[in-house]
Amino acid sequence: MRVLLVEDEVRLADNLAAALRDGPGFAVDWAEDGQVGDDCACNRCYDLIILDLMLPKLDGLSVLKRLRGRHDVTPVLILTAKDGADSIIQLLNAGADDYLAKPFDLGELIARAKALIRRGKGAAHPTLSVGSVEVNTLEQTVRRAGVLVELSPTEYHILEYLMHRPRVIVSKRELLEHLYDYNWEHHSNVIEAHVSNLRKKLDGALPEPAPVIETMRGRGYRLALELQSDLEPDLEQSQ
Amino acid sequence: MRRFFRHRPAAFQPGSIAFRLIVAVLAVELASSILVVGLSFGYERHAHFHAFDVLLHGHVDSILGAVQDADDTEKNVMLVQADLHLPHDDIYEVYDSNGRLLGRSPNWQGIPPNTPAPSQSPYMELTVNGHPYRVLRFQGSRIIDVAEPGGGKLRQFTILYGAPTFHVWRAIRGAVEFYAVGSLLLLLITGPLIAWLLHRGLLPLRQLASLASQVSVDSWQFSPPASAHLTPELAPLTLAIENVLQRLEQSFTQQKTFVSDAAHELKTAVAVIKSTLQLLGMKRRTVAEYQAGLERCLADSHRLEEIVAKMLTLAREENAAAAAGPRPASDLTECLDSAVAQLETFAALRGVKVEVAIAFSGVSLVPLTREDCSLLLSNLILNALQHSPAKTLVEIRLAQRGENAELRIQDHGDGIDPAALPHVFDRFYRGDPARSRNTGGSGLGLAICKAIVEKAGGSIDLVSQPDPNLPHQGTTVTVHLPLAREAEACQPQPVLPSA
Numbered sequence: 181m182r183v184l185l186v187e188d189e190v191r192l193a194d195n196l197a198a199a200l201r202d203g204p205g206f207a208v209d210w211a212e213d214g215q216v217g218d219d220c221a222c223n224r225c226y227d228l229i230i231l232d233l234m235l236p237k238l239d240g241l242s243v244l245k246r247l248r249g250r251h252d253v254t255p256v257l258i259l260t261a262k263d264g265a266d267s268i269i270q271l272l273n274a275g276a277d278d279y280l281a282k283p284f285d286l287g288e289l290i291a292r293a294k295a296l297i298r299r300g301k302g303a304a305h306p307t308l309s310v311g312s313v314e315v316n317t318l319e320q321t322v323r324r325a326g327v328l329v330e331l332s333p334t335e336y337h338i339l340e341y342l343m344h345r346p347r348v349i350v351s352k353r354e355l356l357e358h359l360y361d362y363n364w365e366h367h368s369n370v371i372e373a374h375v376s377n378l379r380k381k382l383d384g385a386l387p388e389p390a391p392v393i394e395t396m397r398g399r400g401y402r403l404a405l406e407l408q409s410d411l412e413p414d415l416e417q418s419q
Numbered sequence: 420m421r422r423f424f425r426h427r428p429a430a431f432q433p434g435s436i437a438f439r440l441i442v443a444v445l446a447v448e449l450a451s452s453i454l455v456v457g458l459s460f461g462y463e464r465h466a467h468f469h470a471f472d473v474l475l476h477g478h479v480d481s482i483l484g485a486v487q488d489a490d491d492t493e494k495n496v497m498l499v500q501a502d503l504h505l506p507h508d509d510i511y512e513v514y515d516s517n518g519r520l521l522g523r524s525p526n527w528q529g530i531p532p533n534t535p536a537p538s539q540s541p542y543m544e545l546t547v548n549g550h551p552y553r554v555l556r557f558q559g560s561r562i563i564d565v566a567e568p569g570g571g572k573l574r575q576f577t578i579l580y581g582a583p584t585f586h587v588w589r590a591i592r593g594a595v596e597f598y599a600v601g602s603l604l605l606l607l608i609t610g611p612l613i614a615w616l617l618h619r620g621l622l623p624l625r626q627l628a629s630l631a632s633q634v635s636v637d638s639w640q641f642s643p644p645a646s647a648h649l650t651p652e653l654a655p656l657t658l659a660i661e662n663v664l665q666r667l668e669q670s671f672t673q674q675k676t677f678v679s680d681a682a683h684e685l686k687t688a689v690a691v692i693k694s695t696l697q698l699l700g701m702k703r704r705t706v707a708e709y710q711a712g713l714e715r716c717l718a719d720s721h722r723l724e725e726i727v728a729k730m731l732t733l734a735r736e737e738n739a740a741a742a743a744g745p746r747p748a749s750d751l752t753e754c755l756d757s758a759v760a761q762l763e764t765f766a767a768l769r770g771v772k773v774e775v776a777i778a779f780s781g782v783s784l785v786p787l788t789r790e791d792c793s794l795l796l797s798n799l800i801l802n803a804l805q806h807s808p809a810k811t812l813v814e815i816r817l818a819q820r821g822e823n824a825e826l827r828i829q830d831h832g833d834g835i836d837p838a839a840l841p842h843v844f845d846r847f848y849r850g851d852p853a854r855s856r857n858t859g860g861s862g863l864g865l866a867i868c869k870a871i872v873e874k875a876g877g878s879i880d881l882v883s884q885p886d887p888n889l890p891h892q893g894t895t896v897t898v899h900l901p902l903a904r905e906a907e908a909c910q911p912q913p914v915l916p917s918a
Contacts (some may be wrong), residue, residue, distance in 0.1 A: 189687050189690075189691060191691045191695070191715070191719060192687065192690055192691045192694060195691065195694035195695050195698050196694060198698055199694065199697070199698045199701060202698070202701055202702065203701060234683060261682065261683040261686040261687055261690075262679070262683065281686075282686040282687055282689070282690040283686055283687075283689040283690035283692075283693045283694075284690060284693075284694075285693075285697065286693070286694050286697035286698060286701070287697065
């Protein structure tokens with residue numbers, strides 16, 4: 181998952197980015213003022229935007245209003261040092277999904293970030309299951325028909341992303357955009373290698389496996405159709 | 420004050436303006452009624468006694484008419500008392516020109532012998548049978564026996580006629596009593612009437628007070644009725660309340676903004692430290708990582724400490740503005756030299772050259788304490804150094820401009836965005852976070868400088884024209900400080916080794 185962090189306090193931004201990368205393993209882009217943040221958000225490649233309120237050049241509220249003005253539905257978590265119900269009400273009404281008051285707990289921030297991403301993708305529970313595959317997003321563990329499958333972080337993130345979008349063809353470009361931050365070298369063959377490994381590991385867990393990830397030539401990947409009948413209703417509806 | 424207006428009768432408690440006015444009006448009324456009673460007494464007495472005197476004259480005339488020829492040989496006259504019909508209380512005596520008593524009323528023994536000799540006035544006051552009488556002495560003449568040959572003789576008589584005066588006094592007393600009672604009644608009626616009128620008349624004042632009492636820290640709304648501005652008595656009060664409220668609100672808003680800004684800064688600083696620590700605890704790390712984390716925490720704590728210290732300095736400088744006491748004085752030239760010396764290392768580290776030019780004829784004493792003066796100069800120079808790229812020049816010029824000392828500090832950095840320029844002296848304002856945060860700015864430095872300069876009665880200005888075509892145009896800060904006069908300037912404070 182890729183997160184945009186808009187925060188002008190350099191030290192705080194460093195810490196938050198490090199925590200989001202180390203903990204849930206998100207790709208994090210950092211914007212140091214509202215203008216840059218707004219420009220970044222235009223790419224629409226983020227699964228969550230963490231937005232500080234007091235920003236130079238363009239304040240957080242304006243960034244939020246512009247974002248929602250473009251009909252961008254990316255979840256937004258506001259960081260604020262302001263007290264008072266008025267400002268919170270104003271923020272939520274302007275389209276914010278959640279807020280955290282400074283000084284906040286890093287664990288809480290990560291939990292809220294995860295919840296917002298989950299909600300943004302239509303899942304209510306941290307455990308995602310499609311067919312015989314079950315992904316626990318808290319422990320970052322994967323089971324195939326009850327058997328634990330060991331995955332590398334990138335393999336896990338690819339699977340998690342696909343699990344959030346069953347039946348939908350996800351392009352390599354989309355996977356790249358959502359799994360790597362701005363500073364990463366973009367090479368689609370990196371994805372191919374990871375998907376190949378992921379497939380092997382998932383199928384290795386069963387004696388007679390059916391393929392989990394289908395490759396749609398030139399278009400991308402999707403979770404295998406044989407799983408369609410087993411889809412959970414809420415996941416179906418969300419797509 | 421609230422009780423005063425809430426309870427109606429209490430509006431007339433002793434000491435209130437209404438009470439004093441009522442007392443004053445009633446006192447004036449009382450005095451005038453006393454005067455009226457006095458005057459009416461005088462007038463009534465005069466009128467009644469005039470009528471009384473006319474009556475006495477009438478009776479005297481009828482007595483004169485009763486004097487007849489006695490028909491005796493000596494051509495004597497006599498008083499025919501049978502013809503007289505006079506009030507039975509009255510007294511009289513009739514003498515002829517020889518002093519012979521012709522007749523006297525039966526209820527009188529005549530003028531007592533010890534009566535003082537008759538004065539010019541024809542009237543005298545006597546006490547007869549225990550009653551006060553007013554007696555008229557009348558010298559009259561009458562021709563007796565007109566029928567006789569020769570037309571009769573002119574005879575001289577002296578008639579004393581008196582009547583009791585207590586009837587007159589009773590009448591006078593009655594009239595005076597009427598006036599007195601009337602006045603008293605008027606007094607009793609007008610008292611409450613004035614109270615009521617005053618209560619009504621003071622209504623706008625009470626309205627104003629109740630409007631003013633609704634003002635609180637949360638609601639500064641004070642909208643007096645238009646009549647309050649038009650009433651000459653209320654206009655100054657209304658204006659004063661409005662002005663006071665406006666100033667108070669302004670200062671409250673300022674304080675609120677400061678507190679909220681300060682809270683934001685401190686919360687952010689705490690958030691940095693907290694997140695650093697939590698990040699460190701998220702997983703097991705190597706000793707080197709822990710050490711690096713601790714060092715970061717220490718640096719963050721240091722920044723927090725600095726913000727708190729600067730906030731306190733700012734609060735001190737802004738509050739000390741009105742402080743009394745002897746005017747401090749310190750040598751600007753000397754402070755400048757020591758500030759530059761202090762920042763030499765920092766400038767060398769950044770690769771910035773500092774050039775100082777002092778053009779001063781007299782003593783450069785300014786009304787600042789040495790600490791403030793040093794703080795001002797080092798803040799401004801540090802600011803210039805922080806915004807100077809390497810291999811550029813910071814120029815400092817100190818000169819005399821009439822009564823003022825003029826200090827110009829110019830750097831050749833990137834300058835300040837024109838949009839940010841009006842806010843550079845605002846507390847916690849940062850023109851460019853990437854620049855000031857990285858250089859450790861708290862956003863308070865220039866606010867502190869402004870507070871110090873304004874305390875000394877000077878001015879501070881900042882000019883910057885960032886121009887992409889002219890890089891390193893830079894920013895110029897100009898400070899004007901009033902120079903202390905030589906005579907006024909006491910001993911400059913001793914130079915302390917700077918910490």
